[in-house]
Amino acid sequence: MIPVTDPRIEKYLLSLLPDDDPLLREMERIAREKGFPIIDRLVGRFISLLVRIKNPQLVVELGSGFGYSAYWFARAMNRGKVVLIDYDESNIDYARGIFEGSALAPQAEFHVGDALIVGQQYHDIDILFIDIDKYQYLDAVAAMKPHLAKDALVIADNTLWYGKVADRENDLDTMGIRAFNQQMFRDRDFFSTIIPLRDGVLVSQKIG
């Protein structure tokens, strides 16, 4: 394991953020209690920025967990829809509860099931967010590529995988992420970059 960003830098960055939405704080508390991995607040802010610039109409999440990232997407959008998909019914139930307790409920759709199968029901996706099992990332982008809109963004979490991609680890997930990153940088249909924020956020724009 290699820490991506120095902890003192992370602490400084967090200190700049405004005191935020109580629902976000509540979700962060639950995540800590349950040991459930979430994109954190810094990645949430970064996603918000991309959404503000891009102004998407349709965001599809593969692997929504209990809705933390979807809530960031929805908050930053001023129209359009975010689709949450997770295989775990209790996660989706929790996410639905969070959205129904906010003004954002009309912007969200909820699905329990296999993210790659449900995801392919959607077309003209402006932002595809990938946060499923890491060995599935390559398959996910291959399956979803025909479903992306012109100039769509693919945002994938955990693409530095605790720094293991830059280390000698060769477990299934690390190898899956390495192959995914290489593919996204080699594929001439995408313009890719990885932001070394928290656990590494890949952002790729589909070319055309």
Added chain:
Amino acid sequence: MIPVTDPRIEKYLLSLLPDDDPLLREMERIAREKGFPIIDRLVGRFISLLVRIKNPQLVVELGSGFGYSAYWFARAMNRGKVVLIDYDESNIDYARGIFEGSALAPQAEFHVGDALIVGQQYHDIDILFIDIDKYQYLDAVAAMKPHLAKDALVIADNTLWYGKVADRENDLDTMGIRAFNQQMFRDRDFFSTIIPLRDGVLVSQKIG
């Protein structure tokens, strides 16, 4: 000094990038030889991504150096103009030479002078890039704010300043950057985030 990103992570990220434009490589060689600070290739890619999503018509740089960042901006734009400003005539001469040796010359304007004064000649700026002396950042954004277009982006380099902002250093530049970051996160006219890439890249969107 605190290294922002672990060097092994940086090396891995660089290994993913395609072999690029010979003019970029030449500028990187000159920068190393002269010890001239440039945004590096990873920041260049990130800026390209923002430009591709945003599709700006007018980019104004305060502090262009010898044109490395401007070249990244121009390469990523499919129309529009990038304005280079630097106080050092030899820097601007070198930049002009680089652009004239490429297909990008019609997209660039060159100025020698005080960046804050020259910059204010422009209006409806879609992206403002700030890379001048660090103690001037606050003044720069105050002076340029009325010249920004709706939803404009402000991109400022060196906003983690070798990690010194998160350390106990209190020199003029470090204090200048700290004050600038605080202001950009507090000002309700901007939505701000800092990307811990190389020396820290602040990206703020003007709200409305």
